[in-house]
Amino acid sequence: MALGRDYHGQDCGMGRALEVVGERWTLLIVQNAMFGVRRFNDFLTRLDIPKAVLAERLKHLVDYGVMEKRNYQGSPPRYEYELTERGRELWLPVYILTGWGQRITDKEAPRTFHHAECGAQLDEAGACPNCGSVPIEKVEMRPGPGPKRTDPVSRAMNRPRRLLEPIVREQ
Amino acid sequence: MALGRDYHGQDCGMGRALEVVGERWTLLIVQNAMFGVRRFNDFLTRLDIPKAVLAERLKHLVDYGVMEKRNYQGSPPRYEYELTERGRELWLPVYILTGWGQRITDKEAPRTFHHAECGAQLDEAGACPNCGSVPIEKVEMRPGPGPKRTDPVSRAMNRPRRLLEPIVREQ
Numbered sequence: 001m002a003l004g005r006d007y008h009g010q011d012c013g014m015g016r017a018l019e020v021v022g023e024r025w026t027l028l029i030v031q032n033a034m035f036g037v038r039r040f041n042d043f044l045t046r047l048d049i050p051k052a053v054l055a056e057r058l059k060h061l062v063d064y065g066v067m068e069k070r071n072y073q074g075s076p077p078r079y080e081y082e083l084t085e086r087g088r089e090l091w092l093p094v095y096i097l098t099g100w101g102q103r104i105t106d107k108e109a110p111r112t113f114h115h116a117e118c119g120a121q122l123d124e125a126g127a128c129p130n131c132g133s134v135p136i137e138k139v140e141m142r143p144g145p146g147p148k149r150t151d152p153v154s155r156a157m158n159r160p161r162r163l164l165e166p167i168v169r170e171q
Numbered sequence: 172m173a174l175g176r177d178y179h180g181q182d183c184g185m186g187r188a189l190e191v192v193g194e195r196w197t198l199l200i201v202q203n204a205m206f207g208v209r210r211f212n213d214f215l216t217r218l219d220i221p222k223a224v225l226a227e228r229l230k231h232l233v234d235y236g237v238m239e240k241r242n243y244q245g246s247p248p249r250y251e252y253e254l255t256e257r258g259r260e261l262w263l264p265v266y267i268l269t270g271w272g273q274r275i276t277d278k279e280a281p282r283t284f285h286h287a288e289c290g291a292q293l294d295e296a297g298a299c300p301n302c303g304s305v306p307i308e309k310v311e312m313r314p315g316p317g318p319k320r321t322d323p324v325s326r327a328m329n330r331p332r333r334l335l336e337p338i339v340r341e342q
């Protein structure tokens with residue numbers, strides 16, 4: 001059944017949040033940007049979605065101030081997408097939802113998340129058990145025991161790395 | 172563009188989470204259950220969505236163990252829906268996304284959220300600034316300064332109340 005994109009008539013911030021990040025795949029795009037994916041083709045490699053869907057989702061995120069689009073090559077023109085402050089503020093819901101979804105699978109996690117300064121694994125709410133709240137820039141992602149994708153972008157993530165650090169594909 | 176409901180090929184918990192709660196309106200249904208809505212017609216009153224969409228979303232949430240369906244009246248049969256433990260675990264992402272969405276509107280919040288035991292307003296991450304993490308059962312919702320819906324279910328929310336406490340409509 002068709003439903004409009006917006007949530008007119010809802011009185012709370014959740015309706016607004018879903019207008020911006022509630023479309024299918026959008027939170028996975030935001031999550032991959034947190035993992036360091038910036039280039040259109042790298043998002044495509046990680047997500048297996050049609051180009052037109054990815055382009056539409058990225059444009060929507062740029063329009064709503066969640067990502068910035070930047071030209072990084074002139075000829076042919078190539079763009080990368082980086083999370084704004086507003087986009088980085090989605091870290092905790094992305095982290096907590098990811099953990100929640102992982103717990104209802106029968107698999108182990110492909111990646112674990114740690115406080116870069118003390119090494120402790122973040123708790124279910126995204127805090128460091130030793131030091132309290134951790135900004136996204138201070139989170140280190142490490143390969144976990146669970147199964148992982150084998151595409152080149154996923155492989156480039158497969159070492160300990162800070163969130164937001166740009167992915168460099170193997171050549 | 173049509174996209175399947177599932178996220179086969181994604182290696183992380185976010186794909187799974189979105190399979191369960193990523194459909195349009197689903198997180199608003201979960202949020203309203205946290206606010207105390209339990210009955211089909213009360214969800215309908217708050218959300219202005221077609222009955223068939225609401226019924227499909229509730230069935231999906233029951234199928235995935237996020238809500239339980241319970242018969243509360245025999246003839247005609249009537250059902251209510253209550254969050255399971257798995258569903259209540261979505262409190263923090265729901266709270267944080269709601270605050271994030273609120274901050275990108277130009278309106279004040281219709282409701283504020285407090286630690287019931289000390290009265291302090293929760294911070295952006297859903298913790299009490301005095302006491303630390305707060306389970307959903309210990310959160311008190313209070314009417315905020317922003318505009319509110321005027322339907323009977325929304326009016327019944329319009330006093331300080333604990334989350335999960337069942338809504339009783341005005342007669």
